[in-house]
Amino acid sequence: MSVILELKDVTKAYDAFKVVDGFNFKVNQGELRCLLGPNGAGKTTTIDLITGRQKSTSGTIIFDGRAITSLREDKIAKRGVGRKFQVPAVFKELTVRDNLRVALNKNTDPFANMFRFGRKEGRERLQEVVELAGLQDRLDELGGNLSHGETQWLEIGMVLTQDPKLLLMDEPTAGMTEQETQKTSEIFNRLKGKHTLVVVEHDMAFVREIADVITLMHLGKTLAEGPMEEVENDPKVKEVYLGSEGITDAA
Numbered sequence: 127m128s129v130i131l132e133l134k135d136v137t138k139a140y141d142a143f144k145v146v147d148g149f150n151f152k153v154n155q156g157e158l159r160c161l162l163g164p165n166g167a168g169k170t171t172t173i174d175l176i177t178g179r180q181k182s183t184s185g186t187i188i189f190d191g192r193a194i195t196s197l198r199e200d201k202i203a204k205r206g207v208g209r210k211f212q213v214p215a216v217f218k219e220l221t222v223r224d225n226l227r228v229a230l231n232k233n234t235d236p237f238a239n240m241f242r243f244g245r246k247e248g249r250e251r252l253q254e255v256v257e258l259a260g261l262q263d264r265l266d267e268l269g270g271n272l273s274h275g276e277t278q279w280l281e282i283g284m285v286l287t288q289d290p291k292l293l294l295m296d297e298p299t300a301g302m303t304e305q306e307t308q309k310t311s312e313i314f315n316r317l318k319g320k321h322t323l324v325v326v327e328h329d330m331a332f333v334r335e336i337a338d339v340i341t342l343m344h345l346g347k348t349l350a351e352g353p354m355e356e357v358e359n360d361p362k363v364k365e366v367y368l369g370s371e372g373i374t375d376a377a
């Protein structure tokens with residue numbers, strides 16, 4: 127399996143405080159990796175560093191065979207890194223279908239857009255995204271009438287219109303009901319293989335449903351990495367969550 131994303135000794139410091147501290151991280155093509163860890167571990171900062179929203183103090187980030195460490199955020203996005211933000215970017219007054227159309231046509235390079243999505247390809251991509259995000263029954267609904275969960279799925283669909291090779295999501299199930307979380311795990315399981323995903327998540331039941339390998343971050347570094355059962359039973363991990371119910375209690 128080939129590595130699509132690699133962080134080598136990446137550090138993000140604020141004065142003397144290293145939020146991300148010599149972090150090493152490798153994700154294979156098509157993998158769904160969950161990034162866990164207590165509050166303040168450096169998870170969101172890591173996502174920001176990968177997307178270029180923040181710049182690292184030192185270290186190298188390689189994506190799809192090339193260093194992206196010092197590239198601008200929009201250039202990194204163009205290379206195929208997509209991100210779902212927590213604050214919804216859905217247009218309330220547009221239907222689900224039109225929200226997806228707007229997202230599909232949103233491309234900073236009009237020529238790239240023209241060649242990538244001609245009329246037919248555009249329609250096909252839209253249909254594919256609708257199925258992946260499970261929005262078939264809601265296409266004519268206005269964005270403003272969607273439930274919290276549906277809004278999140280539409281957002282995922284909107285990011286998917288750009289066909290990102292790597293998709294980053296920070297706490298995608300926050301605020302979702304149990305059923306919505308369940309449906310989200312089905313969406314993620316459909317995305318696996320074709321897209322590479324890095325998901326920051328606290329809901330352990332959800333992580334169990336979707337992840338093959340998890341990386342547990344603590345104080346800006348990897349504390350443990352491997353299959354869920356292995357990480358859960360790691361004495362170092364138990365120590366970090368001491369006094370709580372264990373990893374399950376992470377918030």
Ligand SMILES: Nc1ncnc2c1ncn2[C@@H]1O[C@H](COP(=O)(O)OP(=O)(O)O)[C@@H](O)[C@H]1O
Binds near residue numbers: 140166169170171
């Ligand atoms: N601009 C900043 N200046 C100083 N410290 C920051 C800044 N942004 C984040 N931090 C600190 O970095 C740490 C890691 O934050 P974050 O990446 O959001 O962690 P997580 O997402 O794992 O909860 C926290 O202790 C936070 O207070």
Ligand SMILES: [Mg+2]
Binds near residue numbers: 169170171
């Ligand atoms: Mg965070």
